[in-house]
Amino acid sequence: MASHRRPKQTGPRCNGVLTVTAAAAVALSTQTASADPLPDPNKKGVQAQIDRLYEQATQATEKYNGAGEKAETLKKQVAALQDAAARKQGELNELRDRIGTVAAGQYRAGGLDPALQLFLSGDPDTYLESASALDRAGDRQSAVLRQFLSQQRALRQQRTEASEKLRDLDEVQTELGRRKGEIQGKLREAQRLLNTLTAEERARIAEAEDRANRASSRVDLGDETSASSRAAAAFAAAKSRVGLPYVWGASGPASFDCSGLTSWAFRQADVSIPRTSQAQANIGTRIDSLGALRPGDLVLMRTDLSHVGFYAGNGQILHSPKPGAQVRYESIARSGMPFMWGVRVG
Known part of the structure; x- marks a missing residue:
């Protein structure tokens, strides 16, 4: 299976009052x-x-x-x-x-x-x-x-x-x-x-x-396709943010928290979704099986649904994971957060 290399993206850093302290960069x-x-x-x-x-x-x-x-x-x-x-x-x-x-x-x-x-x-x-x-x-x-x-x-x-x-x-x-x-x-x-x-x-x-x-930047996403053009457009927007920092309360375009990334990406696809992960968990079509997810579907994590990202293909999630981290791809199985269900929008 071909390896899809994702070059590290660079972009401006957010210097607002909600920016995580510089020391948190060693999260x-x-x-x-x-x-x-x-x-x-x-x-x-x-x-x-x-x-x-x-x-x-x-x-x-x-x-x-x-x-x-x-x-x-x-x-x-x-x-x-x-x-x-x-x-x-x-x-x-x-x-x-x-x-x-x-x-x-x-x-x-x-x-x-x-x-x-x-x-x-x-x-x-x-x-x-x-x-x-x-x-x-x-x-x-x-x-x-x-x-x-x-x-x-x-x-x-x-x-x-x-x-x-x-x-x-x-x-x-x-x-x-x-x-x-x-x-x-x-x-x-x-x-x-x-x-x-x-x-x-x-x-x-x-x-x-x-x-x-x-x-x-070296993740293998496989060759899966999105379930809809809107999901594909939102996922493409999120991919363009790889490498930008997690900042709590931020919703782009230069920094994001988890639901800030997903809501911003769907806005780029002219789709309005709620701001929080808990609210995003209740939109669209629910998908309970991890194996049934397609790239661009939302992935809800943790029992309290306090984390969300995009399914990226090949068991990977594209998300803004935590303070000090960057928007990136990670294995869902190794994320340390339990998968709850997916949501297909559009």
């Missing part, structure tokens, strides 16, 4: 079979702790992404409600002006209808709630006044909904801050543990990670 490889053993058994324990912290950080990142997606949805809903309320207020103002014009004409003619007089008083809304008051107006005036009342009720409802959405948004933004602190705490603790290792041990870990990245 441990999840493929323990390829890593050199540390001589001290206690150091192996440190290795395992760091791996676990990175796993917890990526799990927290998916929750952060979910809160972020919800916040964006709420922002759009609030903006739409506020825009609708502004339009409704404009319509009310026009109706009020029409009623005022009628009242002014009646006044100049020598008499003002009691119904209009009450409407123009200090508390017109309370007045309009009274059906008997509307009955005192003429048919034409009553229709206008009833229209005003209907518009007024709709405006109140929109403003109430907007206020509720704003409260929801405030809660979600608080959650975002909490998740961010959780992730940063995990990464700080991982860095602290890394600092307990000697320079030689850290160099050995960095070399293991570098080997995993180099192996990605």
Whole structure:
């Protein structure tokens, strides 16, 4: 079978506030079979702790992404409600002006209808709630006044909904801050543990990670084809990102977390999918057998569905695996994460 060599891609690095600290670039490889053993058994324990912290950080990142997606949805809903309320207020103002014009004409003619007089008083809304008051107006005036009342009720409802959405948004933004602190705490603790290792041990870990990245450029993907043109386009976009860094909360184009890579790649194929791995697990057609996957299908990993990547062919996954790592190909069997199911999109 022919060997498909994947040249290492280079690209700009993300320098935003969500970038993992530079020291995390010596993150441990999840493929323990390829890593050199540390001589001290206690150091192996440190290795395992760091791996676990990175796993917890990526799990927290998916929750952060979910809160972020919800916040964006709420922002759009609030903006739409506020825009609708502004339009409704404009319509009310026009109706009020029409009623005022009628009242002014009646006044100049020598008499003002009691119904209009009450409407123009200090508390017109309370007045309009009274059906008997509307009955005192003429048919034409009553229709206008009833229209005003209907518009007024709709405006109140929109403003109430907007206020509720704003409260929801405030809660979600608080959650975002909490998740961010959780992730940063995990990464700080991982860095602290890394600092307990000697320079030689850290160099050995960095070399293991570098080997995993180099192996990605030599992976044999076989000759399988994608199940659809959209999946093929998304997979091609993801392949163009090989070599770019994992950054928590990032969704491209220069850095990615796991679901950031998959959602970005499908956007390049003009397909909109949810932002988080847990949500991506429930779209498209579910595929329970690893052997039935085709290149471009989503691969859901871990029992909590906190990791996702693309099936790349020949038992390989293309993914953004963890803090400190790069977008790369890896064997699903050796990834250290259990396969749950696949999803075929498009």
